[in-house]
Amino acid sequence: MPHLIFDMDGTIIDSMPVHRSSWARFAARHGLSEQAHELERATSGRTGVEGMRALFGAALPLKLAQAYVHEKETLYREQFGAQFRWVNGFERFALRARRLGLRCGLGTAGDRHNIRFCLERLPGPELAGLFEVCVGGDEGLPGKPDPAIFLAVAQRMGVSPADCLVFEDTPAGIAAAGRAGMRAIALLTSHSAEELAAPHVLAAVPDYEALLASPHCPF
Structure with a gap:
């Protein structure tokens, strides 16, 4: 086997529906213009840091990228925890x-x-x-x-x-x-x-x- x-x-x-929702909330906070499907396509399969650099630019400093990941994933866990x-x-x-x-x-x-x-x-x-x-x-x-x-x-x-x-x-x-x-x-x-x-x-x-x-x- x-x-x-x-x-x-x-x-x-x-x-995934909650990830899309939390991405939309994160995008609204940071003035990102991408729609939900664009955010999903840009970040699918990528690590958190890779995803943030895809959205904010490859020069995004590592510590700031990690802070953004923490912010976005906290939104996700808060929402999904109630409907896991x-x-x-x-x-x-x-x-x-x-x-x-x-x-x-x-x-x-x-x-x-x-x-x-x-x-x-x-x-x-x-x-x-x-x-x-x-x-x-x-x-x-x-x-x-x-x-x-x-x-x-x-x-x-x-x-x-x-x-x-x-x-x-x-x-x-x-x-x-x-x-x-x-x-x-x-x-x-x-x-x-x-x-x-x-x-x-x-x-x-x-x-x-x-x-x-x-x-x-x-x-």
């Missing part, structure tokens, strides 16, 4: 993977604060510690579509990239999986199957309940 590597936002948690939800079926899927002894890692452009915010909400003792490795976007690695984050997960797990199956919801994430030499399952929470199509994508599903009922389920 493959080792499982999950993206976070839009892949295990249904957070997993992508449909993820808990059941994860529990089944855990009981079968599959190894799981997390590879996200989100920072350590967003990762902790998410993982603290894993339900029940059986899913505590589900992800043996977590690699985030504030570790100095380039964001997706660069494969660095996924490759770091595999390296820290001590497994071959070819033996990993990635779960992703964006074109940048799907591209990163391919460049890492990994197969992928596309979650259609943010984009269409056509937008996420690639030779290494084994299936495109709306959620984990559909995947569990699919012949492409990895177990």
Whole structure:
């Protein structure tokens, strides 16, 4: 069976609508003219610092970029905390993977604060510690579509990239999986199957309940 590597936002948690909303609030505070879809396109898959430099210019100082990331992600966590939800079926899927002894890692452009915010909400003792490795976007690695984050997960797990199956919801994430030499399952929470199509994508599903009922389920 493959080792499982999950993206976070839009892949295990249904957070993308709130990210769009928090980006809009952040943009209004700072006089950014980009519309919500433009903000999403400019920042999708990128680390927080990369995203801020895409919006404010490549010369944006690191400390100011980090301060902007903290501001924006605080808005996101405040809003999403009141309506937190997993992508449909993820808990059941994860529990089944855990009981079968599959190894799981997390590879996200989100920072350590967003990762902790998410993982603290894993339900029940059986899913505590589900992800043996977590690699985030504030570790100095380039964001997706660069494969660095996924490759770091595999390296820290001590497994071959070819033996990993990635779960992703964006074109940048799907591209990163391919460049890492990994197969992928596309979650259609943010984009269409056509937008996420690639030779290494084994299936495109709306959620984990559909995947569990699919012949492409990895177990």
